[in-house]
Amino acid sequence: MTAPISGPISGAKPSGWKANQRKLAPWLFLTPGVLMFMVYVIMPIFQSMWISFYDWDGLGAKTWIGIANYVELIDDEAFYTSFKNNILWLLLYMLAVPAGLMIAIFLNQTIRGMRFYKSLFFFPFVISQVVVGLMFSWFYAPNFGLLYNLIEWLTGSGIAILADERYVTYGIIAAGLWPQIAYVMILYLTGLNNVAPDQIEAARLDGAKGWKMLWYVIIPQLRPATFIAVVVTVIGALRSFDLVSVMTDGGPYGSSRVLSFYMYEKALSEYGFRMGYGAAIAVVLFAIMMVFISGFIWKMWRDETER
Amino acid sequence: MFPRPIEQASPAKQWLYTAAVPLALFLWLLPLLGVAVTSLRPASDLAAGNYFGLPSHLAFENYLDVFRNTPMGQYILNSFKVTLPTVIGAVGLSCMTGFALAVYRFPSNLIIFFMFVAGNFVPFQILMVPVRDLTVQMGMYNTWYGLALFHIAFQSGFCTLFMRNFIKSLPFELIEAARVEGVAEWRIFWFIVLPLMRPAIAALSVLVFTFIWNDFFWATVLTSSPDTQPVTAGLSSLNGQWIAQWQLVSAGSILAALPPVLMFFAMQKHFIAGLTLGAVK
Numbered sequence: 093m094t095a096p097i098s099g100p101i102s103g104a105k106p107s108g109w110k111a112n113q114r115k116l117a118p119w120l121f122l123t124p125g126v127l128m129f130m131v132y133v134i135m136p137i138f139q140s141m142w143i144s145f146y147d148w149d150g151l152g153a154k155t156w157i158g159i160a161n162y163v164e165l166i167d168d169e170a171f172y173t174s175f176k177n178n179i180l181w182l183l184l185y186m187l188a189v190p191a192g193l194m195i196a197i198f199l200n201q202t203i204r205g206m207r208f209y210k211s212l213f214f215f216p217f218v219i220s221q222v223v224v225g226l227m228f229s230w231f232y233a234p235n236f237g238l239l240y241n242l243i244e245w246l247t248g249s250g251i252a253i254l255a256d257e258r259y260v261t262y263g264i265i266a267a268g269l270w271p272q273i274a275y276v277m278i279l280y281l282t283g284l285n286n287v288a289p290d291q292i293e294a295a296r297l298d299g300a301k302g303w304k305m306l307w308y309v310i311i312p313q314l315r316p317a318t319f320i321a322v323v324v325t326v327i328g329a330l331r332s333f334d335l336v337s338v339m340t341d342g343g344p345y346g347s348s349r350v351l352s353f354y355m356y357e358k359a360l361s362e363y364g365f366r367m368g369y370g371a372a373i374a375v376v377l378f379a380i381m382m383v384f385i386s387g388f389i390w391k392m393w394r395d396e397t398e399r
Numbered sequence: 400m401f402p403r404p405i406e407q408a409s410p411a412k413q414w415l416y417t418a419a420v421p422l423a424l425f426l427w428l429l430p431l432l433g434v435a436v437t438s439l440r441p442a443s444d445l446a447a448g449n450y451f452g453l454p455s456h457l458a459f460e461n462y463l464d465v466f467r468n469t470p471m472g473q474y475i476l477n478s479f480k481v482t483l484p485t486v487i488g489a490v491g492l493s494c495m496t497g498f499a500l501a502v503y504r505f506p507s508n509l510i511i512f513f514m515f516v517a518g519n520f521v522p523f524q525i526l527m528v529p530v531r532d533l534t535v536q537m538g539m540y541n542t543w544y545g546l547a548l549f550h551i552a553f554q555s556g557f558c559t560l561f562m563r564n565f566i567k568s569l570p571f572e573l574i575e576a577a578r579v580e581g582v583a584e585w586r587i588f589w590f591i592v593l594p595l596m597r598p599a600i601a602a603l604s605v606l607v608f609t610f611i612w613n614d615f616f617w618a619t620v621l622t623s624s625p626d627t628q629p630v631t632a633g634l635s636s637l638n639g640q641w642i643a644q645w646q647l648v649s650a651g652s653i654l655a656a657l658p659p660v661l662m663f664f665a666m667q668k669h670f671i672a673g674l675t676l677g678a679v680k
């Protein structure tokens with residue numbers, strides 16, 4: 093019987109690799125992922141900030157111009173239009189949260205075929221935003237679009253939503269809400285599934301029902317789902333690029349631009365390769381996003397360290 | 400259960416509910432149904448103003464037209480060439496980073512974790528100019544691997560968040576027991592933790608597949624010609640050429656949407672489990 097003796101002896105000997113293995117291992121596992129994330133995500137953030145102080149066409153030499161790009165932004169009308177539209181997106185996109193909750197409550201039953209209905213309700217989220225944009229362009233199209241005809245039938249004259257400066261942004265936001273509501277709905281359906289049944293029963297015995305029950309018993313229990321729903325909705329609203337690009341290309345007359353689209357237009361489209369100016373717009377968008385990101389991170393950090 | 404189960408309501412209300420759900424679904428999917436029907440409508444119907452009636456015949460030739468007269472087949476192939484390596488790469492990398500961040504305690508653990516989380520939220524535009532420049536300089540502009548490489552890096556942010564939280568929820572005693580037995584760390588990862596991660600790997604794979612398949616922004620920034628463009632970018636440029644040929648636009652849209660939709664129906668449980676991670680505590 094030599095095995096039991098050799099165990100403690102070899103364990104007591106703190107030889108190089110074996111002893112340090114547990115210290116070294118996490119770094120070996122982390123290196124490839126962290127390296128790629130650094131190169132493609134973290135560093136570019138700072139590079140963009142740096143580039144925003146230059147005049148650069150993407151090919152030739154960069155010229156340092158200090159804060160001139162930012163100064164130009166202050167007098168750029170298109171920038172304000174985009175900024176205003178971004179705020180509009182943020183505000184109206186938030187409707188996805190209550191709307192998703194309502195649909196989730198509506199569907200939280202167990203009639204026959206419910207699973208199938210639920211997955212079809214979720215459907216819009218799976219589809220690419222490019223396709224969603226094309227679908228809604230068809231839906232809004234003058235003369236033969238379904239919605240156009242519906243409005244014409246109701247009011248006597250149709251509205252070409254995507255060609256009208258007054259309505260175009262609302263039309264695109266509505267298209268964006270479609271998949272977003274589906275996403276929020278699925279979050280809340282999962283949340284509702286996990287609401288403690290005994291609390292509901294107890295509240296029922298106390299006479300709570302309907303809105304009171306929803307507000308005082310259900311919604312507080314749905315807090316984790318609400319947090320995620322708000323996070324993904326804010327991010328979704330500020331990332332809105334695909335729909336604007338596909339449905340209107342920023343028009344008519346630039347009235348449906350958002351910052352993400354305007355940045356792309358300045359930096360890469362045929363209107364000129366102004367990388368520095370584009371980067372400055374991106375920095376502004378990043379700053380707006382940072383307000384929200386820090387909020388999320390702060391909350392998640394608290395949850396992590398409290399455990 | 401909230402709301403009160405419909406079985407407890409009066410028969411009239413129950414009947415009303417069973418009728419209301421399909422009706423609501425019909426209205427909800429109206430834009431999709433409209434496009435699906437239009438994709439099967441012959442061009443002559445549209446020219447004659449038959450937009451809403453039944454198609455005079457089911458025009459499957461629209462789909463053939465799309466394949467014959469446009470590079471749609473190539474676009475779809477390109478999408479697969481970008482999407483599949485990204486799924487493998489991002490999920491593979493994040494199995495490792497998630498494992499490292501969930502199992503080991505070291506001082507910068509949380510900081511690295513939150514770097515991944517925060518990076519995952521940033522607007523794409525702040526990355527656009529440097530990433531495009533980097534890709535051009537590496538000679539990977541307008542290639543499927545240039546696009547896939549970026550996607551792998553960016554998606555590893557979300558995937559790490561996901562994997563780390565999943566591994567944290569596994570019983571830690573398993574790893575402790577293995578360590579007492581003197582099992583090497585990489586063997587713990589490979590033989591003990593990885594097999595338990597199967598559901599997370601499945602969920603992440605379907606999610607990443609859908610995200611990347613549907614990506615449009617990076618496709619337009621990093622690719623430019625039909626032989627490398629994925630289907631989202633391809634569809635958008637075809638849309639510019641097919642002015643008012645809605646039967647073709649519709650058929651193209653349905654084709655572009657099909658792979659993630661099939662994926663979703665095949666792997667529904669995993670998909671939803673992945674999306675709603677963290678929605679319950």
